[in-house]
Amino acid sequence: MGDVGKRDEVLHSENAAMVVRGLRESFNLGKTRSFQWRKNQLEGILRMIEEREGEIMEALYSDLAKPQMESFLHEISMAKGACMVALKNLKSWMKPEKVGTLLSTYPSTSSIVPEPFGVVLIISAWNYPFLLSIEPVIGAIAAGNAVVLKPSEISPATSSLLARLLPQYTDNLCVKVVEGAVTETTALLEQKWDKIFYTGNGRVGRLVMAAAAKHLTPVVLELGGKSPVVVDSNIDLKVAMKRIAVGKWGCTSGQACIAPDYIITTKSFASKVADEMIATVQKFYGKNPLESTDLARIVNSNHFARLSKLLDDDLVSGKIVYGGQRDEKRLRIAPTLMLDVPEDSLIMRDEIFGPLLPIITVDKIQDSFDFINSRTKPLAAYLFTNDKQLEKMFVENVSAGGMCVNDTVLHMANKNLPFGGVGESGTGAYHGKFSFDAFSHKKSVLSRNFGGEIGARYPPYTPRKQKIVRALLSGDIIGLIMILFFSKSS
Template identity: 75%
Template sequence: MAKEGAKGEALRGSYGAGRTRSYEWRVAQLKGIVKMAEEREKDIVDALYADLAKPETESYLHEISLIKSSCKFALKGLKNWMKPEKVSSSITTFPSTALVVPEPLGVVLIMSAWNYPFILSLDPLIGAIAAGNAAVLKPSEIAPATSSLLAKLLPEYLDNSCIKVVEGAVPETTALLEQKWDKIFYTGNGKVGRIVMAAAAKHLTPVVLELGGKSPVIVDCNVDLKVAVKRIAVGKWGCNNGQACIAPDYIITTKSFAPKLVDALKFCLEKFYGKDPLESKDISRIVNSNHFNRLSNLLDDKLVADKIVHGGQRDEKHLKIAPTLLLDVPDDALIMKEEIFGPLLPIITVDKVEESFGIINSRTKPLAAYLFTKNKKLEEAFVRSVSAGGLLINDVALHLANPHLPFGGVQESGTGSYHGKFSFDAFSHKKAVLSRGFGGEASARYPPYTPQKQKILRGLLNGSFLALILALIGWPRD
């Protein structure tokens, strides 16, 4: 569409004029985001409720507060992040100085997801701004209230000549992907991720793909069960009612421990959401009827119909599904073949907890993997054996709140990472700069080549100090 192309061209003009490169411009935009989050908190909470019936506490904890923290972390570190990094020179370039200079990539496209539509739009944008880029933000049309709010607020608080919002659905997204960008950052599912990567390949555009996958939770019998189930429950159902890329997707525990775990989870869920969770105001609804029907189909699969041990209630009118536990789910059930992204939590059992590692590694690599245990040897084996975007021991989802850790997937759960300085790096090019004076000439590097010169050059490449001295004094003479 012409208007999307025009926005991209306008941003290229602003970027080309150097508008986004100064430290002062970057700081002003980051402070603008903090100001927006503080001044328009109620509007943001209302939009998130309209899109997902998200409880106010979750909206603040998981979206608004994290965006403010992300901005403040960037503001604190930005001056150092922007500095050229001095690195060592090699003997073959002596005398010289070497620097790694971070520079912005240019004009970038950020495509965000509907489940956390505020933070997943702005957190990558913080990295793009901090790195000095111009950016187009495409919020998800599946969260229309938040998309509309971002389109309204960003021009009020940020530099509209360098940062623009494009609303719309598939046609607008397709038009954006047809353009050449200097980087594309996409958060969503693997199906669309493949489309994004294919479109980017036409222009050799680098991408960050924040996808998902079936994030497992291993529960050992050697745990504080009361604490463990609370953390699992809030990480599953207290995160958008399971509609989160790092929400627990399934549990693996031993056959002997499963009854205790199920009873503890039931007790915890009733305490959190009451006897009728469909009436709870502390749990989000399913985002739309398509996703409600998709989740209902998982529950209606004949292979799991008799595996429900808790929950399963549904309210199609209000798009509510109760927190649901399923025990001993067969591996060929639909619910075990795709990312659930909802309030259903299958539990599969093994004879020994160590068997969990093989089960996880036999599947596509998840965005996150969790282990609950007091056994340090089991913890070490977990870290050594399991490949995932990130690992967390004795809690769920909290690793994303540490700005010193990269957040991202591996293989089908994503490519690239961000958060904290990793966001700055994701939108920067590390430019190598080597600087030499006109002294220190070594005649051995120039033709005509002789056996003596070759000997000096071999010595230099092998790190010989004597060869360096001979080269610097110009031996052998031409």
């Protein structure tokens, strides 16, 4: 999604309003609330993933030249897994959760009832255009909502595929796909939604939040940030560099929100890190990585120009120790390693979102914590060490959306862990049960019968009644008994 700009307000606003009205009518009729409806939609999505795997891979290759292994591992299998988890657990997720009650409300029962928000908008991103569209949709449907999905126009093949396939496998009266760019997204954001889920960058995230604020609409913002990798010297360096390299360049050539953005290590260890990383990249992608079929391309010419600007910055051009080759015609940039990059260089200001990897050096490894905390909170933070005390300090002192120790990106694959940001890297979380929770309102319900009346709650508020209420609220059963049996009624 680009900047929100001018558009044909009447045409697009009216069309968007019609879409929302239609979905709200279906939701208000109760269509989406039943277990069976939710199950049917999830089974339809699962069939779509299984039956159209080849078409999904073709679309991802068209948009990003994604290797089939990446398309399967990072998008298709994860979307399928999310759907299977939801189907397996849907009935238990939908059940009210019984919770304890208090002496002051006795006799009563208390429960937390998950209910759908209503009509929700999901705006997805271009770098994992299938997964980042389908997984939130799975959560929204599992929670019983009517849904509009707005795929990214920057990945047009996948957007078109989703617009064509989803209506064939889900209820078109309750699940809609709206394609388009700035104009369409702006028109959608002008509508009143019950929840908005946005995946993308912080600049647009602010626009989404501002639009949502007009209607007091709750939001989930899955944004990004400069995800650091702290590398201690007491590690298996070969294994560490393989895990960092595949997390960086094996994730859409670094065009991933949780891809390692930069390495921090000590001055004395930096050259060893760089040498081993160079050897690893050559082993993975060969002597001429621009020809490797295992590397995705840069998504478009705008992003290619942005990354080229980072490479051409005078502060870093002399710091490149490996890579830097570019092919503008084919939108390819080789894995590039930079050593001792200045903190004030362009590449260290914003999220890189590409195949460039700077190495920052510090005197002591613990100094890396202060470096990370002096910046905006990242979506992910990584540490490689065999020092359990350092690991403990890292977890306790570094704030990030999520962490992975002695590996990269794998925490995202665990559906038992919430995935989301903190601070400028996002708000809210999803994955597994957390996706269901993201699209559910947790409604508090306390139920009583007509017995167990406590007269002390009603006026007139005599001193005796005040003593009874204080004893009830403090849970002082003995004191309550003493008041009831030994004090004068009034």
